[in-house]
Amino acid sequence: MESKGTRDGLFFMGFFLAASIVFAAWISTNTILQVKAQEKTIKVKGVAEKIVRADKGVWGATVRARGNDLKSAYATLNRDMNKVLVFLKESGIPEEWTGTSPVRTMTINVYDRQGRPTGDVAGYEMEQEVQVGSDKVEAIRDIAKKSSSLISQGVDLMARSPEYFCSDLTGVKNELIGQATRNARERAGQFASGSGLKVGQLNSAQQGVFQITPPDSVDVAGYGMYDTSTIEKKVRSVVTVEFTMAR
Structure with missing residues (x-):
């Protein structure tokens, strides 16, 4: 038969054991909280911009002609295309700069008053x-x-706007990524200066999209932009960087 003293001893032993487990858990949790409190980080965006000049230009146009039959339509088109090619040559455009596409032919059908094709x-x-x-x-x-002077010669010309491209965008992008990362560190230092901290190691970096716009544009798009309407362009790079903050 179990005595009262034995029961009391077991009770207090269990109590102290449970208390020890709770205390150890508190010490462990408190230590984790203290460690995490010391792990300060800051995430900032860095920006870099550069004006670049396009080194490739493209201009194109469509010449159209109509005729009652295939022969007359082609004769008109051939005549007008020759006018365009002579215009280009007289304007100082070398022949090797120029290309033409195959001829496309479309039938003009006759429709009745209800908009139905008649077969004619x-x-x-x-x-x-x-x-x-x-x-x-x-x-x-x-x-x-x-x-546009070709129109005055009777050419049915549908001209497009010229487009300008930069062939070495990869080099420009790599340069701007480095500049944007340095800019991010400078910004992080400005935030940290008032809190008694200093910028430590780089934890992570995420490259944003590139914006290629006219020089004076402030337009941005979440998927990036590549404006081809101007010879000079502004290339803008944004990176998001996380740094460790230390005392």
């Missing part, structure tokens, strides 16, 4: 593309401006 053919429309490309971007800009 009213004529044919033909069109052909001409494109000029060069690293002489000013020449591309100038020929695009002058192309």
Whole structure:
């Protein structure tokens, strides 16, 4: 038979054992909290921009012609395409800069008052593309401006806006990523200066999208931008960087 003293001893032993476990858990938790409190980090965005100049220009246009039959439509198109090619040559555009597409032919059908095809053919429309490309971007800009003079010669011309591209964007991007990362460290230092901390090691870095815009533009897009309308462009890089903060 178990005595009262034995029961009391077991009770107090269990009590102290439970208390020891709780105390140890508190010490462990408190230590973790203290360690985490000492692990201060800061996440900032760094920005870098650069003005670059396009080294490739492209301009294109569509020449269209109509005729009652295929022969007359093609004769008109051929005549007008020759006018375009002569215009380019006289404007100082070398032949090797120029390319043309195959001719596209479309049938012009006759429709009744209800908009239903009658099966009759009213004529044919033909069109052909001409494109000029060069690293002489000013020449591309100038020929695009002058192309409207072809309309006064009776050419059915649908001209497009010239486009300008940069061939070494990879090098520019790598340069700007480095500058943006340094800018992020400077910003982190400004935040830390008033709190008695200093910027430590880089924990992580995430590259954002590149924005390529006209020089004076403030437009941005979440998926990035590549504006081709200007010869000079502004390339903007943003990186998000996390640093360890130390005393």
